[in-house]
Amino acid sequence: MAWGRSVPPLLLSLPFLKRSAHNMSAQAVRVRFAPSPTGPLHMGGVRTALYNYLFARKHQGSFVLRIEDTDQTRYVPGAEEYIQEALSWCGIAPDEGPQKGGDYGPYRQSERKHLYRQYADQLVEAGYAYYAFDTSEELEEMRSMAKKAGTPNWQYNHVTRGRMKNSLTLAASDTEKRINDGDPYVIRIKLPRNEEVKFYDIVRGWVRVNTNNMDDKVLFKGDGMPTYHLANIVDDHLMGITHVIRGEEWLPSAPLHIMLYRYLGWEESRPSMAHLPLLLKPDGNGKLSKRDGDRLGFPVFPLEWKTPANDEVFSGYREQGYLPEAFLNMLAFLGWNPGTEQEIFSKQELIDAFSLEKVNKAGARYDHDKTRWFNQQYLRQQPLPVLADQLRQEAQSQGYDLTEQKAQQMTELLLDRAVFPSDLLKEGQFLLEPPETYDEKTTRKKWNSQARQHIENLRERFAQLDAFEASLLEERFKTYLQEQETGFGKVGPGLRLALTGKGMGPSLFAIMAILGKPETLARLDKALEKLPAHG
RNA sequence: GGCCCCUUCGUCUAUCGGUUAGGACGCCAGGUUUUCAUCCUGGAAACAGGAGUUCGAUUCUCCUAGGGGCUGCCA
Structure with a gap:
């Protein structure tokens, strides 16, 4: 197993694992990042994209961007552009996608609309799916009634579907008539009763769910579009995706996807699964969400985003001065670790070191201090x-x-x-520019008639110098201290105050050297003029 | 509520049955520095709890607790 967690040897005899193993050696790796353009991509999404990218590069595979815009009501202008720009800024632009093109396009599901219906029909014909005519309102009512009766999770499933309006309960002629009349309907998957669905997840190991706990999810919507569930299986299949690497929020629907692969007859080429841990908010509970940034003082988005509807602005790492390499390095370590003690990794190093087996299972809390540290490290490089x-x-x-x-x-x-x-x-x-004001506290503590006198003396000495360079200035300064039989602490702070207006900062001699002679002298004059001689 | 997933310092994490449980961020102390920052050295700080398996459990199993996700004709 090149990238499975350790699997008991016995299990290797299972047919689909053999298939997987075969897949890995023979088939080029293809992974996809499949966001829906409902707003800006937040850092959790970027991390998912990053892991996909790293995995693809590591195995000389392809990284595909697919835009999942099957819900036309949630379209947000600019979101898709934002996604592409964010990935580009991070240095993980896709190999194939709506902008770049590729052999498996189109890469927007809205442009693939014509592809999905046939698969829904195929499922209906095979008896794995059925038409349902219940309206949203009726379903809503069912749910609220069930809730009142003490069942908070009413499901459209093998128990309840017999009492609903669908092609399983209606006479064939009735179903046909409704469809011909243009009555709205959806297509639902027909799940079996009491069957265990199990699959191997690269980061989690075996996951199993009983179909009794699943419901007959809608595959094809009344508006003629597929739901995510159908579209993602069809597209992954058609696009030759070998590994599905996505957030943990998809784990509960993974068994449904397994069933779809089976019912569509694609089990042999089913991609491997890897569900990533979520990014959690630094305080309190829950996953990192878009409001946390402004609340806690850090960006949650890679790039600044202005909401088209109301011009609300969300800050971005790019605009705040973070270096993309630092941002990426930080993100890579949120949920993954190479097992060594190295923390600063270039993109290429990340590619070389990355493996899904080393991805953690538990959610990772975002730590802004660490992000700042990463940036500091990269800035110096x-x-x-x-x-x-x-x-x-x-x-x-x-x-x-x-x-x-x-x-x-x-x-x-x-x-x-x-x-x-x-x-x-x-x-x-x-x-x-010369200081406009002088730090009040330093003035009070360090600026007295003595300090003033030192500045006057030093001004005269510095005026004699031709070469205004740091080492010479330092030497003269120290000579002066010796002559006066005084210490740095008696003179230095006053000099700094006069030159910069501040009580702290970098080396004084370097500062003077950078300022140059005329400016240094001018500042000293100005300070002597503006600062009162007290004490 | 139901289902699924998860659980090592405050945070990110290493440990793939035997370690003084390691590193990083942050924090504290000391040193270097005129000061601040940097840098160096040191320190405090963790295997959620309980059973079991085992010669031996942080590591494997189960239970409990806690956390998270999902529970739409959203993705």
């Missing part, structure tokens, strides 16, 4: 010139003109205290 160039552009957009050299110096100076690229400018603002 960026080439200096690239960061400097970004800084320069950002500074420019805010009206500062930066030389390449100065941008580079600033980047070097500030990278250690940055988590986001934008921190470089934020933390280095004082290098671009």
Whole structure:
């Protein structure tokens, strides 16, 4: 088993496992990510896409994007574009999909509409499905009545279908008449009574469910579209999908899908299944949802999203300055672990290390601090010139003109205290313009007549220097301290305050070197002028 | 409620019957640094509970508890 959890040897004799094993060696891996375009893709969806992508790459297979838009009432403009853009930003764009094309298209289910009906008909003819004429209202009433009677989970199944309006209870002529008259109807699967459905899930092992606990799900809707259940089986089959890797929320309907493969006669080529653990919210209970981000102060979406209906804005990792590689690395580790102690993985390293067997079973709680840490790590790995160039552009957009050299110096100076690229400018603002105000607390504690005198003295000394570079400045500064028989703590804070207006920050000598002589002297003059001499 | 899935430090996780239960984030302490950040060193911190199988269970089985998902003519 290249990618099964350990399976008892005996079970290998089961026909479909043999088939699987055969599949794996002979058939090219094809996986799909199948979101429905009902809104932006959130990070849980991105992770599902990522695992599909990694699995495909690992096995030299194909990663397919399929848009599951069989519910026309839930269409949200821009959602599909968002999905594609999000995947591209993350660096996991599909090999086949609505944008890219491919040999198995079309890749939108709405454009595949004509394909599904024949399979629904096939099932009806084979006796595995039936027409049902019950209206939504009638079903609603059945459910609420059952609920009042103490049965919260009324099901349309082998017990109840005999009392409903369907082709099993109606005379054949009646059924035919209704259909010819254009009466609305759905097609439901006809599940057997008391039969065990079992399948092997790559991350969970054997899963078994009795058909008594399943219901006769609608396969084909009144509007002429298939439901997800039918469409996903038909498409996976037609598209040659070998492995279905999806979220755990699909686990309860997996047995139904198994039955569909069987009834459609496709059991021999059924894809393997892997149900991924869910992403949980950091606080409280439940899975991560789209509102958690704004509530807890982090994005849940890869890209910013503006709801078309009301212009509500949801923040995105991209816009907040996260690097896609960091985002991806973080996501990969939410529910998967290579078993080594390495945590920083390039995309290629993730591909090489990834396996579904190492995917965890339990849901993973999202930790924003860790995400920030990943970003910090990746930020430092960026080439200096690239960061400097970004800084320069950002500074420019805010009206500062930066030389390449100065941008580079600033980047070097500030990278250690940055988590986001934008921190470089934020933390280095004082290098671009003189302070307007001086930190109140530092002024009160460190700025006295003595400190003032030191600044005056230093100003004179610095004015004598020709080469304004850090090492020289430091040397002169220390010489001065020795002459004065005083310590760094008596002079340094005042100097920093005068130069930057702040009580803390990077090396003073590097700061002065970057500012240059005229600016340094000007700032010292300004501070001497503006700051009162107290104490 | 029913069905299914899950359960190791606060969080993400390693352990595929025998370990002082390891790492990372976060937290705390110390060191480096004029300060902040970085960096280095150290620390606190976990196998949900109970039975069983076994010479031996965090690891296998069962039960309990807790958590999660599903329970639509949504995906």
